[in-house]
Amino acid sequence: MMFTTKTEYGMRAMTSLARNKGKTPLSLAQIAKENHISVSYLEQLMAKLKANDLVKSSKGMAGGYRIYRPARNISVFEVVEALEGPLSLFYCMSEDARKMICSRGKCLTKRVWQELQKNIIGTLRKFKLSDLI
């Protein structure tokens, strides 16, 4: 598996919120029940989504979560990256790998991973949340 349940659950939550647009906000309990996810685990995923401005929340009674932007302006890539962190297929392609030996010379293999990563991001960007509801 390349993606974790974080993405699986987070995407479900986002589609629930997208469908709920305009109505009163959805509480964690509601989203969790609707998608068969544990409440406190979902909570942590929602925190990531919120930190990336994909959802907004209101506290207190009758509070809950709303989608931040229209679903057609949110790409699957944004959701995935918010939940899984920045995509890098290998360590050698991550931010803190600048000093690696292999990155000094010309590494042919790296080109494969770079093209692959470009393709993956491109595909994920192409799909919007509105395509999924």
Place this chain on the structure above:
Amino acid sequence: MMFTTKTEYGMRAMTSLARNKGKTPLSLAQIAKENHISVSYLEQLMAKLKANDLVKSSKGMAGGYRIYRPARNISVFEVVEALEGPLSLFYCMSEDARKMICSRGKCLTKRVWQELQKNIIGTLRKFKLSDLI
């Protein structure tokens, strides 16, 4: 990270073998030293590569590993799949997920993962080992 060091190390080993074509076989010790990998861990990776007919081995003195086919006939996808196992981005896309609830109805999100998976495999198939040496 989406891929593990298995792929990273395994690819290095394969390129070493591709470059060594025609000469006397490379021993585990040689491959390991050349690529800064532990011998006994590499051993396990070579077993996977062998099981998938990507390399052949000869035992005894002056034995070692040879590449099985010409490098231009081996795609990066084959190497990756041999080492990481069959690619499935999510559990819902794996072989043993047929009975899942979501796979009965029409799951729009699944289409995204399916197209993504198609792209990934396509890209990995496009690159041959001969492109990397």
Place this chain on the structure above:
DNA sequence: ATAACTCCTAGTAATATACTAGGATATTAT
């Protein structure tokens, strides 16, 4: 006040990855 919420932190359980260790087995040079 209190009920219904989000927010925040610190755990723990389960699983997967990345190794290590040691012996069995095969092949070849001497």
Place this chain on the structure above:
DNA sequence: ATAATATCCTAGTATATTACTAGGAGTTAT
């Protein structure tokens, strides 16, 4: 034959990541 040099095979263990659980503090409508 036998010793040297290899692969082969299995069973461990260390580390890291994932997938949760638990408990309390803060916020807001009624």
